[in-house]
Amino acid sequence: MAAPLLTVTDAVKTFGQMRAVDGASFEVAEGSITGLIGPNGAGKSTLFGAVAGETTLTSGRVTFAGEEIAERSATEIYARGLSRTFQIPRPFPKMTVLENVMLAATDQLGERFWNTWFRPGAVARQEREIRDRAHEVIAFCNLTAVERNLAGAISGGQKKLLELARVLMSDPKLILLDEPAAGVNPALLDTLVEKIVELNTRGKTFLIIEHNMDMVMSLCDPIIVLAQGKVICAGAPEEVAGNRAVIDAYLGEVVA
Numbered sequence: 001m002a003a004p005l006l007t008v009t010d011a012v013k014t015f016g017q018m019r020a021v022d023g024a025s026f027e028v029a030e031g032s033i034t035g036l037i038g039p040n041g042a043g044k045s046t047l048f049g050a051v052a053g054e055t056t057l058t059s060g061r062v063t064f065a066g067e068e069i070a071e072r073s074a075t076e077i078y079a080r081g082l083s084r085t086f087q088i089p090r091p092f093p094k095m096t097v098l099e100n101v102m103l104a105a106t107d108q109l110g111e112r113f114w115n116t117w118f119r120p121g122a123v124a125r126q127e128r129e130i131r132d133r134a135h136e137v138i139a140f141c142n143l144t145a146v147e148r149n150l151a152g153a154i155s156g157g158q159k160k161l162l163e164l165a166r167v168l169m170s171d172p173k174l175i176l177l178d179e180p181a182a183g184v185n186p187a188l189l190d191t192l193v194e195k196i197v198e199l200n201t202r203g204k205t206f207l208i209i210e211h212n213m214d215m216v217m218s219l220c221d222p223i224i225v226l227a228q229g230k231v232i233c234a235g236a237p238e239e240v241a242g243n244r245a246v247i248d249a250y251l252g253e254v255v256a
């Protein structure tokens with residue numbers, strides 16, 4: 001059994017009186033494609049935000065790659081190799097697909113004032129490297145045909161692939177995907193699933209929030225079920241699908 005890459009322990013996140021995350025604990029094993037499911041409002045996206053450092057937990061612990069990160073900033077966590085996509089894709093609509101992907105590169109020398117003045121050669125070299133990497137990542141995500149298009153003008157499914165491309169620029173260890181299948185047509189969905197599997201084979205670990213049960217059941221193992229901010233079940237797909245509490249809290253609603 002591989003050591004957990006991510007461990008969330010007793011996570012609580014309150015908004016005023018409301019406990020959006022209410023004592024959730026779970027692990028993501030290195031090398032896994034772990035699913036996170038549950039009814040709308042269960043606290044899934046809130047957990048993602050807290051794990052990625054966009055918000056701070058009210059209480060609880062988060063360990064990533066052996067280090068406590070609950071108090072770390074989003075930038076620090078991203079630099080350590082944890083990257084997320086958003087439920088609603090957030091590209092810069094008036095920039096091209098290529099520019100959007102290039103912008104996601106970490107450690108851009110050109111942004112550092114001193115380098116621009118004293119090391120223009122290094123900056124140009126770095127920019128070329130980022131451009132080459134962006135082209136690779138765009139090709140991997142089947143976006144080459146639209147790389148000169150404005151990001152605001154591509155299809156919903158292509159925006160999801162663009163989100164994945166941006167995430168891949170930082171070569172993260174752990175990728176959090178928030179509802180990658182939502183609004184994606186079946187052909188692009190197959191592409192997306194294929195890419196996730198291929199990346200996983202190459203060593204990337206995934207934590208995926210998704211409502212598409214066919215996709216979750218075939219792609220994810222284990223699956224964690226969140227309801228009202230608490231983990232009510234975690235296990236292999238068949239265990240989760242047969243669990244009474246899960247059916248009552250969630251699957252009943254999806255199937256009905």
Ligand SMILES: Nc1ncnc2c1ncn2[C@@H]1O[C@H](COP(=O)(O)OP(=O)(O)O)[C@@H](O)[C@H]1O
Pocket residue numbers: 015020038039040041042043044045046047
């Ligand atoms: N910034 C916020 N301020 C207040 N309430 C929030 C905020 N973000 C989420 N919530 C509430 O927290 C609960 C969990 O939301 P969310 O994490 O988006 O659920 P899920 O992703 O599982 O559908 C919901 O009731 C939602 O309205």
Ligand SMILES: [Mg+2]
Pocket residue numbers: 044045046087
């Ligand atoms: Mg959500």
